[in-house]
Amino acid sequence: MKKITIFGIICLLTLSLNLYGQDSTDPAAILEFYDDEYEIQVFDSAGFQLDEIYYGIELGLGDTIKTNGSTAELRLDPNGSIIKLAPGTEFIIETLQGQNDDVNGFALITGKVRTVASRTSGNNNYSIRTPSAVCGVRGTDFGLEVIPGTRDAVAVLQGSVEFINTATGESLTLAPGMVADVFADTFQAVTLPLDQLQEMFREMDFVQLNPADVPGYSSEPAVEKESPPEEPDGEEAVEETETAEAEETVPEAPEAAEAPAEEREQRNILQPVFDFLSGRVGMEIGSITADGDTYGKAIIQPVITLGKFRMGLYLPIIYKQNMFDPDDWYRPRGNNEWSFGTDHKGEGAGPILKDVLADTALKIKYMEYGEQRDRFFFKVGNLNNMTIGHGILMYRYANDNDFPAVRRIGMNLGLDMGTLGIESVINDFAEPEIFGARIYIRPVADKYPFAFGISIISDIDPAGSIVTDPGADTEPIRYGDPVFLGSSFDLDFPLIERDMLSIVLFGDIGAMVPYFRENYGDSISGGLALNALYTGSGGSFALKNYGIATGLFGNVAAADWRLEYRYYNGTFRAPFFGSNYDRLRGQYVIDQASYFADPEAAEYQGRTMGIYGAVGFTIKEVFSFEGGYFWPWEVGPSGFELSDEDYLLLKASLKPGVIPVVGIGASISYERTEFIPTLLNREGSEDLTLFDANTVVKGELVYPAAPILDMAVIVTTSAGYDENGNLISNPDNPSQPLIRPSVSFETRIHF
Secondary structure, eight states: OHHHHHHHHHHHHHHHHHHHHHHHTOOEEEEEEESOGGGEEEEOTTSOBOSOOOTTEEEOTTOEEEESSOOEEEEEETTOOEEEEOTTEEEEEEEOSSSSOSEEEEEEEEEEEEEEOOOOSSOOEEEEEOSSEEEEESSOEEEEEEETTTEEEEEEEESOEEEEETTTOOEEEEOTTEEEETTSSSOOOEEOOHHHHHHHTGGGOOSSSOGGGSTTOOSSOTTOOOOOOOOOOHHHHHHHHHHHHHHOOOOOOOGGGHHHHHHHHHHTTTHHHHHHHTTTEEEEEEEEEETTEEEEEEEEEEEEEETTEEEEEOEEEEESSOTTOGGGBOOGGGOOTTOTTGGGTTSOHHHHHHHHHHHHHTTEEEEEESOTTSSEEEEEESOSOBOOTTSSSBSSBOSOTTTTTSOOOEEEEEEEOSSEEEEEEESOSSSOOEEEEEEEEOTTTTTOOOEEEEEEEEESOGGGGOOBOTTOSSOOOOTTOEEEEEEEEEEEEEEEEOSSEEEEEEEEEEEEEEEESSOBTTTBOSEEOGGGTEEEETTEEEEOSEEEEEEEEEEETTEEEEEEEEEEETTOOSSSBOTTHHHHHHHHHHHHHHHHHOTTOGGGTOEEEEEEEEEEEEETTTEEEEEEEEEEEEEETTEEEEOSOOEEEEEEEEOTTOSTTTOOEEEEEEEEESHHHHHHTOTTOTTOOTTSTTEEEEEEEEEEEETTEEEEEEEEEEEOBOTTSOBBEETTEEEEEOEEEEEEEEEEEEO
16 A cells, blocks of 8 residues: 555655646746836737736737837747847737747748847747748847838848848848848848948847847857968968958958838938837828818827826817918818917907917827826826716717817816825816716725715806707707706625626616806796706605616726616616717707706606616727627507617727738728617608717728828718807707718828
């Protein structure tokens, strides 16, 4: 028995050592250094972004590294080779030499890398694939640079590289001191002087890793020649001459190769400027449709990125015929955005200061820091996804549906202080009409992050968006000129909230009470209309015109999801301030007036409920998708039946250059309420179309005509405004604003 036991222990130890040996030899690429954690991104083989990046993280097959404003240094384990990535580089780990592969294989999509590959007695093979070439190496120190469509080049400091042009099949063998470029006039190896070669590698020095630690690395520059010794005589001279020729690693460059090198050097004079401008400045030249007229445009859009802070400016000149005549420039809603108060001389300091602030704010397209549910986040500018709390009052509200014909500078801000937090929103700093806040408390924050919150959001001028008849001589009726006061109470239960997985349970109840500034007819009296919220007579009490929402939301890796149950009745909608609220707010005023005229009407007695589901994800910032649908049904005197108040959200985008050969990029966004009734032409929906005021649609097609130039076609729908900034009514459906298609052509210049 003892022998059997000892034998079993020996077997288990042997198996354990064997398994340990296998695990210890599993290859990996270790991220040893980076400058800025906010300027580097890592995506796994499925395309999902890793939320946590740290020194020493092990990367495996299929992982992609993107350095935006940071460098990065990788070490292959157990191989010992090291890799340096310059800012603006996209690098993919395709294979790692180990049990299943005999080659360390990588792909350089764009940017610049330096590799110091180990030279040991083993079979150390390396291969780096670029869009236009393949680099095969065996123990060397070399660099690669890819500027898509412009440059695909390799330079060698030590060792040798086989450089293959994948388009033609031509192959070059480069020795130390040589460079080659697929996009050069002639595909051939060119020898550079040592100082020029070192200048090419100047910004690629390692910070954390040391090339001297790489197995087989020689610290002596392989391309530097020493002065020849005195010539020996006789057979010794012949022998040393033959040895020197055999050891010579730098062949003479042919004279014909000098011209391409000089031309390449001239082309690269401005490369540092282009590198600096890359991702920082964009420019658009083309046409745009605004208020039914076609304008030309020239727009400069600088971009500033500092960690989580992102800022984009919008400096436009939009003109009819002469871009150099300020009187011919487009004035959004009658405002000369380049006057900075000079057109208000003599009106006092107040109007001048207001115009200066408004014109300055219009030059900000966006400012962002962090995301909702971060400790601190804010968004300022043209925004298409402003949400307060869980969204029963405001969910995905957009102030940019009619951009650039109408430009607004909104704000969505949040601050989480642990036991207390606040979120706030403003639709437009220049003309604030919709604003509000949510305050939430975590009573036992040290034990569990449960929270409850109270939100209040107001629209002080919804009647200002009542549509007008262009031929009418009178101002539109304002139906008591109401102020919408929305309020809600919510509960928040984070079941798990981590970067890679989060599940949050929530419950909300909300309502809207109008405040009328004036009387209207016999049904509306000035003041706060609390009778819109409850019915109380004869000792009975009942709530009305309110909504409830409860469900779950969160993320799995880089994929966000949401599943919730919604219930509302009367004139309330959940959410009330939705994505196309700006176009429908005037209709909501008319609905309120109709309700107070006859609160017992059958249309206000039904109850709407349904399920809303949404999902969104991004794959390596190349492809993104977001979709959602609200499936509602109504409970009325006749029982359950499908409701007409469904909601559809579809968004997708594809980055240019992903599709081989063609390289076209595209994006589409379609949001609509009452989608199925319109599609099926149900009774009562005959006047609706798939592109009316219930719809927000944006789409574009982008063709990369050159490395720094894209051609784009943009199709949107925008509401029609008259010269006074009032919404124009749709002749076929007078209760809704006129929606006009807008087609723009742009030439986009980037670096």
